[in-house]
Amino acid sequence: MNSTEEYALQNGAIDSQTVLKVDNVTKVFESAAGRVAALRGIDLEIKRGEFVSIVGPSGSGKSTLLNIIGALDKPTSGKVYINGIDIFSLDDSEMATMRNHLIGFIFQSYNLINRTTVLKNVALPGIISEMGSEERERRAMRLLQVLGIGDKAQYKPVNLSGGQQQRVAIARSLMNDPAMILADEPTGNLDTKTGSEVFGLLRMLSSKFRRTVVMVTHNPELAEASDRAVYIRDGRVEKEVSH
Amino acid sequence: MNIKEIFALSIDALRERKTRSALTIMMVVVGSSLMVALNGMTAGFSNFINFQFSKLAPNILFVTSAQSEGGGDPFGGGPPPAPKITLNEAVVSRIRSLPFVSDVIPSYQAGITLEAGGKKADTTVFSIDPQKLYVIAPTIEFVEGSSIRQNDPSAILLSDRVANPPGENTPFAVVGQTIRATYTFVDPDTGKQESESRSFVVSGIMEPTGNPTIDSAVVFNRITGNAMLQKAGKYDAILVAAESGEFVDAVEEEIRRLYGNDIGITTPEAILETINEFIAGFSSFTTSIALVALLVGAVGIITTLYTSVTERIREIGTMKAIGAQNSFILVLFLSEALTIGIIGATAGMGVGVMGGYVLIAGFASQDPSSQNMTPVFLPQDMGTVWGLSVGLSVLAGMYPAWRASRTPPIVALRRE
Ligand SMILES: Nc1ncnc2c1ncn2[C@@H]1O[C@H](COP(=O)(O)OP(=O)(O)OP(=O)(O)O)[C@@H](O)[C@H]1O
Ligand SMILES: [Mg+2]
Numbered sequence: 001m002n003s004t005e006e007y008a009l010q011n012g013a014i015d016s017q018t019v020l021k022v023d024n025v026t027k028v029f030e031s032a033a034g035r036v037a038a039l040r041g042i043d044l045e046i047k048r049g050e051f052v053s054i055v056g057p058s059g060s061g062k063s064t065l066l067n068i069i070g071a072l073d074k075p076t077s078g079k080v081y082i083n084g085i086d087i088f089s090l091d092d093s094e095m096a097t098m099r100n101h102l103i104g105f106i107f108q109s110y111n112l113i114n115r116t117t118v119l120k121n122v123a124l125p126g127i128i129s130e131m132g133s134e135e136r137e138r139r140a141m142r143l144l145q146v147l148g149i150g151d152k153a154q155y156k157p158v159n160l161s162g163g164q165q166q167r168v169a170i171a172r173s174l175m176n177d178p179a180m181i182l183a184d185e186p187t188g189n190l191d192t193k194t195g196s197e198v199f200g201l202l203r204m205l206s207s208k209f210r211r212t213v214v215m216v217t218h219n220p221e222l223a224e225a226s227d228r229a230v231y232i233r234d235g236r237v238e239k240e241v242s243h
Numbered sequence: 244m245n246i247k248e249i250f251a252l253s254i255d256a257l258r259e260r261k262t263r264s265a266l267t268i269m270m271v272v273v274g275s276s277l278m279v280a281l282n283g284m285t286a287g288f289s290n291f292i293n294f295q296f297s298k299l300a301p302n303i304l305f306v307t308s309a310q311s312e313g314g315g316d317p318f319g320g321g322p323p324p325a326p327k328i329t330l331n332e333a334v335v336s337r338i339r340s341l342p343f344v345s346d347v348i349p350s351y352q353a354g355i356t357l358e359a360g361g362k363k364a365d366t367t368v369f370s371i372d373p374q375k376l377y378v379i380a381p382t383i384e385f386v387e388g389s390s391i392r393q394n395d396p397s398a399i400l401l402s403d404r405v406a407n408p409p410g411e412n413t414p415f416a417v418v419g420q421t422i423r424a425t426y427t428f429v430d431p432d433t434g435k436q437e438s439e440s441r442s443f444v445v446s447g448i449m450e451p452t453g454n455p456t457i458d459s460a461v462v463f464n465r466i467t468g469n470a471m472l473q474k475a476g477k478y479d480a481i482l483v484a485a486e487s488g489e490f491v492d493a494v495e496e497e498i499r500r501l502y503g504n505d506i507g508i509t510t511p512e513a514i515l516e517t518i519n520e521f522i523a524g525f526s527s528f529t530t531s532i533a534l535v536a537l538l539v540g541a542v543g544i545i546t547t548l549y550t551s552v553t554e555r556i557r558e559i560g561t562m563k564a565i566g567a568q569n570s571f572i573l574v575l576f577l578s579e580a581l582t583i584g585i586i587g588a589t590a591g592m593g594v595g596v597m598g599g600y601v602l603i604a605g606f607a608s609q610d611p612s613s614q615n616m617t618p619v620f621l622p623q624d625m626g627t628v629w630g631l632s633v634g635l636s637v638l639a640g641m642y643p644a645w646r647a648s649r650t651p652p653i654v655a656l657r658r659e
Binding site: 093 | 244248259558566
């Protein structure tokens with residue numbers, strides 16, 4: 001049994017339980033310009049299969065929170081649990097493994113590797129987790145098909161439209177069957193129509209495939225279309241609205 | 244770790260920046276090929292010279308009077324320093340009586356000017372008993388029609404170099420031709436410049452022997468030499484033939500016992516040693532030049548990869564965000580350095596071999612006697628250079644790769 005399956009199993013075992021728990025997280029940036037308290041004590045719980053939007057004005061700390069949830073950045077204080085694991089008690093290498101297996105990232109600017117093919121981009125998390133090459137290719141191909149860009153597998157990402165590139169990024173985030181998909185303004189660079197298509201795909205992942213999705217957005221319509229919207233202001237949770 | 248996939252990614256990265264990668268590879272090629280070419284050339288030199296010396300008689304000692312040191316005037320004026328010992332017939336007979344000595348050949352040497360059919364040539368005369376040439380250079384051969392006459396005062400032997408000057412299409416002189424030789428000197432009594440001319444008949448032409456004393460000189464009878472060159476019985480050099488090569492040291496010791504350091508003794512072995520020392524020095528000099536070129540290549544790799552790390556910082560951040568370990572990033576960039584090193588070093592081997600031939604040809608074109616000199620490329624030398632180039636490349640990649648692997652993901656992602 002490979003570790004991906006183990007994680008998946010673990011994932012199943014805590015079905016309908018808490019996938020993510022954020023416990024009184026603060027973040028202070030010290031820079032030449034001075035101290036900025038970006039997060040001032042955030043508490044948050046997200047259940048498996050939930051689709052949560054994080055909304056708030058610019059500079060309110062949304063990205064900072066998402067980066068901490070995804071173990072890309074460390075909090076100044078507080079704890080984050082994913083599948084019950086205190087992620088900041090892990091060392092760098094374990095944290096990388098955790099990102100690889102439990103988290104799928106989607107960025108506003110796609111962050112694809114343009115010199116290589118779409119298929120290879122999607123397969124990259126599998127290369128890192130040392131998935132067998134046959135399974136890797138098959139899985140990456142199937143994800144591209146599910147996302148409606150199976151015919152673009154051998155293209156270079158630069159030759160795709162923004163919406164298509166974001167689909168590649170979504171496929172990549174799903175490669176290792178993560179417990180949670182984190183998306184920071186995934187529709188921010190897209191026009192309204194393409195944006196709602198991409199949102200529709202994320203929504204489908206959650207409703208049809210029971211994926212947990214946490215999405216930062218500026219778009220109130222998208223926030224309303226999620227299971228729950230968490231409003232953030234000045235580094236604090238202002239209110240939560242379930243739909 | 245999935246080495247194969249990592250390599251595929253690095254090769255893609257190198258391909259993406261073709262010009263820069265090609266230039267960096269070129270720097271490695273320059274360094275490694277320079278090293279191979281220079282090594283091959285010096286090994287070729289060394290081989291050639293050892294081969295040339297193998298043709299010399301191994302049993303000959305070259306005896307001269309040691310010049311007293313420190314005398315004379317530093318500006319080159321004034322009388323030449325006085326020899327400590329006069330090499331005359333008495334010295335010859337004392338040496339002849341030593342054990343293991345089979346022959347003693349006294350000689351005069353001087354610079355003279357030859358004239359033949361309106362052409363002039365400056366050369367050195369080596370005045371000995373012509374028959375003794377066979378003792379000094381046992382392999383010596385003469386062109387057809389030559390005759391070696393022991394006591395003919397007007398016979399002269401020309402080396403091939405003098406008879407057929409390199410780069411000219413007509414011979415300077417042929418066998419049987421009459422030529423004129425002029426010796427110019429300062430009369431010790433009057434201090435005036437005088438000259439002495441004589442006519443000679445070319446009795447023979449010597450094929451190259453490998454002995455530099457003979458190969459660029461002319462030879463005539465010692466009686467004539469004594470008179471014409473104003474030597475008054477003072478020899479310039481005495482060639483001593485030991486019974487065989489193994490007695491050379493014993494004979495040298497005996498002569499030293501008689502004359503101490505007032506006499507200069509040179510053996511073919513000593514000359515060879517000196518030349519080989521020179522070649523070794525030359526070789527380490529050229530090697531250090533090539534090493535510098537290789538280091539410049541390594542700095543090129545550092546620069547290239549460092550730039551690449553900076554440009555690809557977002558990509559590094561993305562890879563870390565999707566779970567790449569530090570070691571994955573490290574190996575990714577190191578394998579770029581390794582690829583540059585392997586391609587550069589391998590191409591460098593080929594270019595270096597060609598370069599070695601070009602360098603040697605360049606030298607040979609200036610000196611026809613080294614026409615059949617070829618560079619020597621030893622597999623273990625080439626292997627060392629290859630390994631060194633690849634190793635240095637990886638070493639150069641270390642710092643940029645380490646920097647890349649150490650960048651925290653959030654820092655890498657935030658950078659624009
Ligand atoms: N590396 C950093 N150094 C210093 N201050 C930072 C850093 N990153 C973020 N901040 C500050 O922290 C606060 C929150 O930033 P954050 O990027 O989380 O906001 P955001 O809600 O994502 O905004 P936007 O909607 O514009 O993306 C801001 O005041 C920002 O200037
Ligand atoms: Mg943001």
